[in-house]
Amino acid sequence: xxxxxxxxxxxxxxxxxxxxxxxxxxxxxxxxxxxxxxxxxxxxxxxxxxxxxxxxxxxxxxxxxxxxxxxxxxxxxxxxxxxxxxxxxxxxxxxxxxxxxxxxxxxxxxxxxxxxxxxxxxxxxxxxxxxxxxxxxxxxxxxxxxxxxxxxxxxxxxxxxxxxxxxxxxxxxxxxxxxxxxxxxxxxxxxxxxxxxxxxxxxxxxxxxxxxxxxxxxxxxxxxxxxxxxxxxxxxxxxxxxxxxxxxxxxxxxxxxxxxxxxxxxxxxxxxxxxxxxxxxxxxxxxxxxxxxxxxxxxxxxxxxxxxxxxxxxxxxxxxxxxxxxxxxxxxxxxxxxxxxxxxxxxxxxxxxxxxxxxxxxxxxxxxxxxxxxx
Numbered sequence: 001x002x003x004x005x006x007x008x009x010x011x012x013x014x015x016x017x018x019x020x021x022x023x024x025x026x027x028x029x030x031x032x033x034x035x036x037x038x039x040x041x042x043x044x045x046x047x048x049x050x051x052x053x054x055x056x057x058x059x060x061x062x063x064x065x066x067x068x069x070x071x072x073x074x075x076x077x078x079x080x081x082x083x084x085x086x087x088x089x090x091x092x093x094x095x096x097x098x099x100x101x102x103x104x105x106x107x108x109x110x111x112x113x114x115x116x117x118x119x120x121x122x123x124x125x126x127x128x129x130x131x132x133x134x135x136x137x138x139x140x141x142x143x144x145x146x147x148x149x150x151x152x153x154x155x156x157x158x159x160x161x162x163x164x165x166x167x168x169x170x171x172x173x174x175x176x177x178x179x180x181x182x183x184x185x186x187x188x189x190x191x192x193x194x195x196x197x198x199x200x201x202x203x204x205x206x207x208x209x210x211x212x213x214x215x216x217x218x219x220x221x222x223x224x225x226x227x228x229x230x231x232x233x234x235x236x237x238x239x240x241x242x243x244x245x246x247x248x249x250x251x252x253x254x255x256x257x258x259x260x261x262x263x264x265x266x267x268x269x270x271x272x273x274x275x276x277x278x279x280x281x282x283x284x285x286x287x288x289x290x291x292x293x294x295x296x297x298x299x300x301x302x303x304x305x306x307x308x309x310x311x312x313x314x315x316x317x318x319x320x321x322x323x324x325x326x327x328x329x330x331x332x333x334x335x336x337x338x339x340x341x342x343x344x345x346x347x348x349x350x351x352x353x354x355x356x357x358x359x360x361x362x363x364x365x366x367x368x369x370x371x372x373x374x375x
Contacts (some may be wrong), residue, residue, distance in 0.1 A: 005185045005212040007244050016358040018260045020350050023213075023244050025091045025143040026183050027083065028058070032244055032265035033349060035251065035342040036061045036093060037273070042076075042086040044339075045273055046332045049088045055308065055336060056343035060088055061268045064136050064146075065097035069119050069126070073139040081141030093144035093268070095248070096133045096175075096189075099151050099217070110150060112167060130174035138181045146215060147175040149189040154222035161193035165202050176209045187246060189217040194227055196234035203238045214239070215246040216264075225255060232262040239263055253282065253345055254369055257362045260349055272338030277331035279323040282341045286369045288316075290334065295320045308340035309333075 004026050011020040023030040037044045037052060040063040044052050052060065062082060067073060079085040082092055101108055101115045108117040114129030130148040137145040149168040152161055168191045179186050188206035192198030206214065216235065219228045232247070239245050244265040250256065251269020259267065272282060279291035283303040288295075290302065301311040302319060310319070310333040322330025345365075352361035 013353040013358045014356040016261045018358050027091045030058045033260045036268040037339050038270045041066050055340040059091040061093045064094050065100035068136045073136040077139040091143040094137050094142035096146040096148040098149040130171040131178045134178040145184045145186050147172045147188050151218045152193050165191045185212050187213040187215045189215045191218045213244050217248045220249045236263045273335045276334035276338045282338045290320045291323045308337045310337040
C-alpha cells in the first residue's frame with residue numbers, strides 16, 4: 001500500500017469466496033474484477049481511445065517490448081508519457097517484455113544477467129535486463145509496472161521450471177531495486193510452470209516485493225484448462241487480502257469466470273480483438289463465426305441483448321459482408337462488440353457476487369457456452 005495506490009474489498013461472495021474491490025491508482029479507480037483490453041503498440045488495434053472507453057473499459061495494457069523497439073521509450077517520455085502519447089487518460093498497465101522475448105524471439109539467449117535477442121523489426125541485437133525493463137516502463141509512465149520475468153512453455157521438466165522460477169525471483173529483486181517512481185506500482189510475477197509446489201514457493205518468495213498487487217504468469221500457454229485451474233487452486237490460499245491479483249493472458253468467458261472464483265481480480269488478453277478481426281463474435285450463447293454463409297441474410301444484431309455500437313446499428317449480414325470483403329470496418333465493429341461483451345460478462349459476474357450466487361452463475365454460463373459450441 002502507498003498513498004497513491006490502495007485496494008479495498010467491497011463485497012465477498014458467500015457462495016464462492018470471490019470478491020468485488022476498488023483499486024485506487026493515480027489515473028482513476030478500477031472496480032474489480034476487471035478485463036483489460038490490450039493496446040500492444042499504444043493502441044487497441046483499429047480502435048480510438050474514445051471507442052474503447054465507450055465499451056466500458058477502465059484500464060488498458062501496453063507492451064514494453066514493442067514500445068521499446070518502436071517508437072522508443074525516449075520519444076514517449078518526451079511526449080509526456082504514454083497517457084498523453086496515446087490520449088488515454090485512465091490507468092495503464094505495461095508488461096515487462098519478458099513474455100514477448102520468450103514468444104517472439106527464436107534466437108534469444110537467456111542468462112541470469114538478462115536476455116539477448118534480435119529485434120523483429122530490423123534484426124539488430126538487443127539486450128534486455130530487469131534494470132532496462134524498469135527504465136523503459138518508468139519512461140512510459142504507466143500506472144502498473146510488471147517485474148521482468150522468465151516464462152517457460154507448458155509442460156517443461158521440473159528442473160527447467162525451477163531454474164526459470166529462481167531466475168524470475170532474482171530478476172524480481174533487481175526490478176524492485178531499480179524502481180524509484182512513486183507514481184507507479186510494481187507487480188511481482190509468480191512463475192513455476194505446472195508444478196504446484198513451485199508455484200507456492202514462488203508466491204511465498206515474491207510477497208516481500210508486493211506492495212499493492214501481484215500477478216500470475218506462465219499460464220494459458222498451451223496447457224489444458226483443468227491444469228491452469230489446478231495451479232490457481234494451489235495459489236488461492238496464499239494471496240494477500242488487500243492487493244489485486246492479476247492473471248496474465250486470459251480472456252475467454254469460461255476461464256474468466258473460473259478465475260474469479262479462484263480469487264483473480266484482473267485479466268487481459270488479445271483474444272477479443274484478434275478473433276474479431278477473423279470474423280468471430282463472442283456472445284453469451286457462445287461464439288459466432290459471422291463470416292459463415294448462414295448469416296448472409298440475417299438482419300438481426302450480432303447479439304440481441306448487447307448495447308454496443310455495433311449491435312445498436314448494424315446487422316449480422318452487414319458485418320459478414322464487411323468481413324468477407326476484407327473491409328477493416330468489420331473487424332472494428334466486432335472488436336467493439338467483443339470488448340463490450342467481456343465488460344458485460346464482468347458486470348454479470350459482479351451481480352452474481354453481490355447476490356452470493358457466483359457458483360450458480362458459473363454453471364449457467366458454462367452450460368450455455370458449451371451447448372452453443374457443441375462441447
